[in-house]
Amino acid sequence: xxxxxxxxxxxxxxxxxxxxxxxxxxxxxxxxxxxxxxxxxxxxxxxxxxxxxxxxxxxxxxxxxxxxxxxxxxxxxxxxxxxxxxxxxxxxxxxxxxxxxxxxxxxxxxxxxxxxxxxxxxxxxxxxxxxxxxxxxxxxxxxxxxxxxxxxxxxxxxxxxxxxxxxxxxxxxxxxxxxxxxxxxxxxxxxxxxxxxxxxxxxxxxxxxxxxxxxxxxxxxxxxxxxxxxxx
Amino acid sequence: xxxxxxxxxxxxxxxxxxxxxxxxxxxxxxxxxxxxxxxxxxxxxxxxxxxxxxxxxxxxxxxxxxxxxxxxxxxxxxxxxxxxxxxxxxxxxxxxxxxxxxxxxxxxxxxxxxxxxxxxxxxxxxxxxxxxxxxxxxxxxxxxxxxxxxxxxxxxxxxxxxxxxxxxxxxxxxxxxxxxxxxxxxxxxxxxxxxxxxxxxxxxxxxxxxxxxxxxxxxxxxxxxxxxxxxxxxxxxxxxxxxxxxxxxxxxxxxx
Numbered sequence: 001x002x003x004x005x006x007x008x009x010x011x012x013x014x015x016x017x018x019x020x021x022x023x024x025x026x027x028x029x030x031x032x033x034x035x036x037x038x039x040x041x042x043x044x045x046x047x048x049x050x051x052x053x054x055x056x057x058x059x060x061x062x063x064x065x066x067x068x069x070x071x072x073x074x075x076x077x078x079x080x081x082x083x084x085x086x087x088x089x090x091x092x093x094x095x096x097x098x099x100x101x102x103x104x105x106x107x108x109x110x111x112x113x114x115x116x117x118x119x120x121x122x123x124x125x126x127x128x129x130x131x132x133x134x135x136x137x138x139x140x141x142x143x144x145x146x147x148x149x150x151x152x153x154x155x156x157x158x159x160x161x162x163x164x165x166x167x168x169x170x171x172x173x174x175x176x177x178x179x180x181x182x183x184x185x186x187x188x189x190x191x192x193x194x195x196x197x198x199x200x201x202x203x204x205x206x207x208x209x210x211x212x213x214x215x216x217x218x219x220x221x222x223x224x225x226x227x228x229x230x231x232x
Numbered sequence: 233x234x235x236x237x238x239x240x241x242x243x244x245x246x247x248x249x250x251x252x253x254x255x256x257x258x259x260x261x262x263x264x265x266x267x268x269x270x271x272x273x274x275x276x277x278x279x280x281x282x283x284x285x286x287x288x289x290x291x292x293x294x295x296x297x298x299x300x301x302x303x304x305x306x307x308x309x310x311x312x313x314x315x316x317x318x319x320x321x322x323x324x325x326x327x328x329x330x331x332x333x334x335x336x337x338x339x340x341x342x343x344x345x346x347x348x349x350x351x352x353x354x355x356x357x358x359x360x361x362x363x364x365x366x367x368x369x370x371x372x373x374x375x376x377x378x379x380x381x382x383x384x385x386x387x388x389x390x391x392x393x394x395x396x397x398x399x400x401x402x403x404x405x406x407x408x409x410x411x412x413x414x415x416x417x418x419x420x421x422x423x424x425x426x427x428x429x430x431x432x433x434x435x436x437x438x439x440x441x442x443x444x445x446x447x448x449x450x451x452x453x454x455x456x457x458x459x460x461x462x463x464x465x466x467x468x469x470x471x472x473x474x475x476x477x478x479x480x481x482x483x484x485x486x487x488x
Contacts, residue, residue, distance in 0.1 A: 040354030055337025067366030167446025192422020210411030
């Protein structure tokens, strides 16, 4: 197959990915939003809309802002197919994003390429399926598993899944990128030390931290490009 | 019939299980399409298989953590609903917070089975669904436009723009991820140093220590990979490092 045909095929794939992604997202939304009403009808107790709107105004708006930030940050990392699936299946920060980034690195895919799009989609679909299977098995075996999983001795391990993940990821990504990593790490550490109440809003702090890292990366990129230019 | 028996009834399992199954099928469809197009455009099949293996091994441990979230919520919301929420859209760290806040909004003090009513449950369930659905809503309306703009930005409109940005896409993505990790590591530092009063060094040090063990374990994995030219280790290094760090957490917690 020649290059032109491959590109046409890939463009066709992307187009249908958007169509399918939107269709699946709408279907999932409909199922999720109707489930409380269906369950409510079964229990003879439909949701109390007054309480719902009060609750939405007090907590829903906070999550709306958080979702905007997540959307802007994660879509460039995940590509089209990966984004649709990731937002349908959730657990982005503690699984989908690190999983997709790791997969991309393992195979050496470059951002914005067809390879990156495909690897990201495969990675998110696989990790989502694993979660679905683990949760289904867990729910099936809930009674025999509960004492083991909830034993006080194991609690610290499961309370620290995210620190364990980010510690490992930090080593992998700081290594070789220390010039980019040092400043955001210092700034964020100082910020959380001086304003400890921000710990509850860590997901919002990704934006300034990412902006510092990208700014530094851009400066280093320009300097490297200028050096290469003068060497030539 | 108690409220928990109602919330754990077969009908609820059927409703929630049906939605989980539908989402699993969506994942299969996306995976198969990606695999097929990858083969069609001549991508290395070994790379795609490595991706599947690495992602599957990577996902096991966080999934067990998510299962604990299901167990934690099942005491007050029954098992089927938390199972659905944490399989679809939900996120481990959001779901419990939203459920607690939603419970307060409907007049229950915290999530407790003793105060739960069927009406409160259906209202909490609706709030949980609506609060975290926005990523999907934005995807429906703007994912195509957003990704197209990103691609256009990468290709650039003029020669000067192209040369300035060429090769920066990957660095930018890596930098964004470094920013993300730095925010979380910084929060662990802040928790330890000022969590128990500013500069009191009396906050919880366990997350920081666990992150350090995870980093150390990853460093060893990377050294082994480089020393023995063992690229295959990449597929298991994150999961392995997490397992070591989580095991360390069990022992370190005894020192608190």
